[in-house]
Amino acid sequence: QVQLVETGGGLVQPGGSLRLSCVTSGVSVTQSAMDWYRQAPGKQRELVATIQSSFAAKYIESVEGRFTISRDNSKNTIYLQMDNLKPEDTAVYYCHRIYAGMDLWGKGTLVTVSS
16 A cells, blocks of 8 residues: 655744655655645645656746755655745645556645744
């Protein structure tokens, strides 16, 4: 069974940092693009960052320069380093990949940015 499990969320003050992790079990991540999405209260889920198997990364404009997506294939894990966090970054963050033609999602981890 293929599963994605996110960890690392929490409460942080504006300007603070958090690092999210997503561990995949049941299949290797080596050849796969992986994504981080987020869903803020009352809003649609949005794509935040993508990392290709080549390690090339893309970000939405609102997090460019503050967030860094990375991967450690030896640990079957991707990360999202989030710096200079803002209240508008408050959301549930989800790990995502396509597997066997289907969307796979983790259960999410809550990030709250508040003073």
